[in-house]
Amino acid sequence: MPATLKDIARLSGCSFQAVSAILRDQPGTRFSPATRARVLLVAEQLGYRPNASARAMRSGRTGCIAVLRGTHPNHSSLSPHLLGGIMRELDGQDLHAAILSLDDAQLTSPEHLPKLLREVVADGVLIKYDHRIPPRLGALLAQAGIPAVWVNSRQPADCVHPDDLEAGRLATERLIRLGHRRIAYADFSYDLADATEHYSAHDRHAGYRTAMRAARLAPRLLGGRRGHPAPAARLDFCLDTLRGPERPTAVIGNSAWSTCPFWHAALRLGLRVPADLSLLTFENWRHDALGQELTQYLVPEAEMGQAAVSRLLALLAAPGVAQAPLVLPFTWVPGNPWRG
């Protein structure tokens, strides 16, 4: 049986309230150095750890952050990196996280969520964005007084997301500076089941177009919401694209899913990467297995997790004070060799 305050009190000859005060070293109370030492010693010997449930019940604080995720495997799953970032930030604070999985029904009609959240007694909640979450969830949580921070979302406040717009712009400008003129943007993600336009895909593409227009170059979209090839026809689509007279000298892919087919086509056509075709891709995390010729722009997953937690903690400390969205830059992982 775990040791309690009363056990320590009995063995060190004082009241359990004194033990409690000493172990937390509550400001405003004074105890003699002798008592203090005795209590600390006994606590150490018994391997005392405060009972989290009791503490939570008394203080109202659980030291627990709920993390919402959908159950759909393709969308809104918690990546190890995001989880790692969340944990890194929590660990310093003597907090832990409870993961809460929501099935599609709960995601779509979140009326019962506040109740559910209260049951997993948590101080606040981190919500990994999923396009199926209806916007009214924010209002519901606010109404229930549950502090929430959104991850990878564009809420008006209390959210953290990657700077997709800037990443799209930077990637394009980098290629332009290298002398590329025919730069295409590829997005085949729409042949995924249940794919709808995501902020990220939209913003990356928008950043690309901005940079192209600024340089007076014609943007070119391969794939996209309309016009994406069927999965089986993808490779042929890419071969055709790379064989044409107007073939791009660089392709920026919305994800590895969109970029790899071009790479494979290039390999098959004998084009050298990146000498004949530069390939840039956005990705959630570093795909070492993809090989080192691809240049990757990595979504700052770990940083998002960390930032989201620290925002949530700030929100807990100062309830009701909304904070402006926090926008995080991508990480540039140059391919090898990188011409530039």
Add this chain to the structure above:
Amino acid sequence: MPATLKDIARLSGCSFQAVSAILRDQPGTRFSPATRARVLLVAEQLGYRPNASARAMRSGRTGCIAVLRGTHPNHSSLSPHLLGGIMRELDGQDLHAAILSLDDAQLTSPEHLPKLLREVVADGVLIKYDHRIPPRLGALLAQAGIPAVWVNSRQPADCVHPDDLEAGRLATERLIRLGHRRIAYADFSYDLADATEHYSAHDRHAGYRTAMRAARLAPRLLGGRRGHPAPAARLDFCLDTLRGPERPTAVIGNSAWSTCPFWHAALRLGLRVPADLSLLTFENWRHDALGQELTQYLVPEAEMGQAAVSRLLALLAAPGVAQAPLVLPFTWVPGNPWRG
């Protein structure tokens, strides 16, 4: 403020103990249908949810499973699929999971872990195997009376792991049946920083060797613990291998990290996959971006998570009754086209 039993009691005109009994419909107690209906109605209207902390304190059960993970990004991170499997099983049981991150110091010397676990009041713990976890952790937990199930480990009991041996054998046999004779096994994973031999890598390779020997074919290891090429030299290594007169007609890779370089080499050499070179790879989850020519053997991550939880629940229900290891088969995802 969340509604409590007393709130419901006040509004429905009975004692809070009655409310508690009615809402749990405790066997052995009898209440009139009228009272019962009144209480249920009021509870519904107030959106009552039992306070988990209070319940946990009273009953000793927290309804919470701790999941241990290391902080190292390459090893022992919780994949979305594993997490999904865990959650799927928990959700049906009105349970939730708390993730506990351990830094390297905590992993290496886990003497304080039982205390830590007790603080995150959890009924039991799921441990994602990491080669840096010292074996004595098992004994420590047992001694502290904390029920534990190991995921992807080969503990003598209370563990769940994929059938790497069988997968290695099956993959090889499948290729042999297709007429392949020069089948090589590739493992480049040792050029990862901090790579030590893992059960999985060992067993898959052992399964391969068993099948080869049974068919009186010569096993061939490309890479491996000794003899793996440096990361920058990997592609050349593969090109050389595929150019030689004794070139394999099939390569089984320990992971995409080990298989992809062969694929790229094949593309560059104009070899058709799988017509000229069959590629099989073991992987933790389905890499759609890798393209459809590779045949993948998927580690049953979700199934492991689900099975591990159900084992843990069984252990909680019958404490001290150790269960034999549960071994789960891989999923075969044939490449396209699959010759066979």
Add this chain to the structure above:
DNA sequence: GAACATTGGTAGAACGTTCTATCATGCCCG
């Protein structure tokens, strides 16, 4: 030498549950 602060504590209550014990009816039966 009485009023008063300081030091070093103790005591009771509360948080929201669940568990165990008790109790007031009304009813049947002998």
Add this chain to the structure above:
DNA sequence: CGGGCATGATAGAACGTTCTACCAATGTTC
């Protein structure tokens, strides 16, 4: 008409904390 017995409850205690109030000495000050 009183003993047994269902029915439909209630009351108290306990879980391990933390918070607020109080208290008994011992010094300090005018």
